[in-house]
Amino acid sequence: xxxxxxxxxxxxxxxxxxxxxxxxxxxxxxxxxxxxxxxxxxxxxxxxxxxxxxxxxxxxxxxxxxxxxxxxxxxxxxxxxxxxxxxxxxxxxxxxxxxxxxxxxxxxxxxxxxxxxxxxxxxxxxxxxxxxxxxxxxxxxxxxxxxxxxxxxxxxxxxxxxxxxxxxxxxxxxxxxxxxxxxxxxxxxxxxxxxxxxxxxxxxxxxxxxxxxxxxxxxxxxxxxxxxxxxxxxxxxxxxxxxxxxxxxxxxxxxxxxxxxxxxxxxxxxxxxxxxxxxxxxxxxxxxxxxxxxxx
Amino acid sequence: xxxxxxxxxxxxxxxxxxxxxxxxxxxxxxxxxxxxxxxxxxxxxxxxxxxxxxxxxxxxxxxxxxxxxxxxxxxxxxxxxxxxxxxxxxxxxxxxxxxxxxxxxxxxxxxxxxxxxxxxxxxxxxxxxxxxxxxxxxxxxxxxxxxxxxxxxxxxxxxxxxxxxxxxxxxxxxxxxxxxxxxxxxxxxxxxxxxxxxxxxxxxxxxxxxxxxxxxxxxxxxxxxxxxxxxxxxxxxxxxxxxxxxxxxxxxxxxxxxxxxxxxxxxxxxxxxxxxxxxxxxxxxxxxxxxxxxxx
Numbered sequence: 267x268x269x270x271x272x273x274x275x276x277x278x279x280x281x282x283x284x285x286x287x288x289x290x291x292x293x294x295x296x297x298x299x300x301x302x303x304x305x306x307x308x309x310x311x312x313x314x315x316x317x318x319x320x321x322x323x324x325x326x327x328x329x330x331x332x333x334x335x336x337x338x339x340x341x342x343x344x345x346x347x348x349x350x351x352x353x354x355x356x357x358x359x360x361x362x363x364x365x366x367x368x369x370x371x372x373x374x375x376x377x378x379x380x381x382x383x384x385x386x387x388x389x390x391x392x393x394x395x396x397x398x399x400x401x402x403x404x405x406x407x408x409x410x411x412x413x414x415x416x417x418x419x420x421x422x423x424x425x426x427x428x429x430x431x432x433x434x435x436x437x438x439x440x441x442x443x444x445x446x447x448x449x450x451x452x453x454x455x456x457x458x459x460x461x462x463x464x465x466x467x468x469x470x471x472x473x474x475x476x477x478x479x480x481x482x483x484x485x486x487x488x489x490x491x492x493x494x495x496x497x498x499x500x501x502x503x504x505x506x507x508x509x510x511x512x513x514x515x516x517x518x519x520x521x522x523x524x525x526x527x528x529x530x531x532x533x534x535x536x537x538x539x540x541x542x543x544x545x546x547x548x549x550x551x552x553x554x555x556x557x558x559x560x561x562x
Numbered sequence: 563x564x565x566x567x568x569x570x571x572x573x574x575x576x577x578x579x580x581x582x583x584x585x586x587x588x589x590x591x592x593x594x595x596x597x598x599x600x601x602x603x604x605x606x607x608x609x610x611x612x613x614x615x616x617x618x619x620x621x622x623x624x625x626x627x628x629x630x631x632x633x634x635x636x637x638x639x640x641x642x643x644x645x646x647x648x649x650x651x652x653x654x655x656x657x658x659x660x661x662x663x664x665x666x667x668x669x670x671x672x673x674x675x676x677x678x679x680x681x682x683x684x685x686x687x688x689x690x691x692x693x694x695x696x697x698x699x700x701x702x703x704x705x706x707x708x709x710x711x712x713x714x715x716x717x718x719x720x721x722x723x724x725x726x727x728x729x730x731x732x733x734x735x736x737x738x739x740x741x742x743x744x745x746x747x748x749x750x751x752x753x754x755x756x757x758x759x760x761x762x763x764x765x766x767x768x769x770x771x772x773x774x775x776x777x778x779x780x781x782x783x784x785x786x787x788x789x790x791x792x793x794x795x796x797x798x799x800x801x802x803x804x805x806x807x808x809x810x811x812x813x814x815x816x817x818x819x820x821x822x823x824x825x826x827x828x829x830x831x832x833x834x835x836x837x838x839x840x841x842x843x844x845x846x847x848x849x850x851x852x853x854x855x856x857x858x
Contacts (some may be wrong), residue, residue, distance in 0.1 A: 289714055289715070294719075294723075295714070295719050295722040295723055295726070297722065297726070298714055298718070298719060298722040299714065302714070345677075349673055349674075349677060352670075352673065354668070354669035354670045354673065355670050355673070372650070373650035374648075374650045374651050374725055375722070375725075377645055377648065377650065377651070377673065378645075378718055378721055378722055378725075380677070381641075381645060381676070381677075381680065381718050382713055382714040382718045382719075384677065384680055384681065385680065385709055385712050385713035385714070385718065386709070386713055386714065388684045388705060388708070388709040389706070389709035389710060389713055391705075392702050392703075392705040392706035392709055393706060394706070397702075402698035402699045402701070402702050403698045405698070405702050406688050406693075406698050406701050406702060406705075407688075409684060409687075409688040409702075409705055410685070410688035410689060410690070412684070413681055413682070413684040413685035413688055414685060416681050417678055417681035417682055417685055418585055418591070418594055418595065418598070418678040418681070418682065419585070422594070422674055422677050422678045422681065423590075423591050423594060423678075425674055426591040426593065426594040426671070426674055427590075427591055429670055429671075429674075430591070430593070
């Protein structure tokens, strides 16, 4: 299989679905809907939804409602980017090569667009039209995974840990704790939601959870490395922003080469978690490899 | 029945449950959890959870998970207050007689506390321990009501309409549209969720929805009136802030007495919606009457 083709094909399907379910910019409140769409359709890689879909496929099925469940993760991810970019948070002016949401729509609208996207994630997972045919017991479990992975014990908690570490001389366990929550928990939810939607056994769910935790870490380390080695063109934003902010990252502790090696180890471990799965899990294996080779 | 005793008894039960389910301030991220608790436990009237409980009781039952479902609405309401008070929104320094969340914890933490409370509302409705015994089909419907009432088509949409109307010469239909969404949709969800949890028939759900829409409007008109006639002590914040901001309200269009009359008409209509219910709906009837007689 060619992973780039696979990712591209899934990305297009995800983009189409996101466009279909997002409130039209012509419906009031129009500015809110425009602002939601501006960030949602800004050309993300759709890593989380693709992980959900690939995990379900690894288990040999495309269960009803899978696309809505997968895309709910992109709604959460997008809202978190909008809020993280706000002046009182990271104060970023650019994201994916475009002005950030609050630079275009103002702070108030950016906060509300984030709130609406967050809420809509749960709307997607509970809408009768989009989730038709999904077993309701499973559906409630999916919603629970989404809430747990994105809330105070997950992604939001990670953002708090991150803010509190800024300009501080943090140690490695603190750094690991930040990433485990800030990026790890939502990727973990993405994979677990794919597994739950597909009716995974407990054993399969454990394997997939291990895979998710390993690639989550690899993804974050690779991000830290890219922040040092990437160009503005590749990243769509200024490079080296972490160092400028005095932020400690994996390269700070291990050097760029050491960090790269660490990410590679995570990828190897992630792939070994999938040993009980056949060729249907090849996309997950290739995604793991792709994480450390990507340029943005 | 004595409505004040009823409300007080339910308020205490809601407060206890909110305290029980909120993440302890001693668990990391401690500041986030403190900030969430600061606003959640700030002594609100708990109108929305009480409406949910009273509606289920009107239908003659206390279904499994009712308290979690009821309290999820208070999580949503609280997050909306935190975000509405932010400098880029209403820029309020006081709420319920205490400094607003961002005045105590800073803007970044206030935004994140709001995000975490919003997410936790959906966590509550999907947690197996809290929702044990709830029919999963009903549970998904409850989550859908919550998402719909609080998102872009509901409360968040209303906040956008409200912001866009500031310092503008709006007409009455625009004012009505703001309130229908900003406060109406979440109260509607509160009542409907109580009805759905209790297994209401379609006819009963329609009646309850009508009741909710009428008291939602009465509640907002009464709020506008209180903003003009209340004292700082009664309100826990400065009175007359609407007029100072050039904000059009029901008293602007109808005068204080006209607005009071309008609220009374809504209350009468709300009570007439409950004609098919017996004495079990007395708390709902009394709540409707209480709305226009309260002092804060």
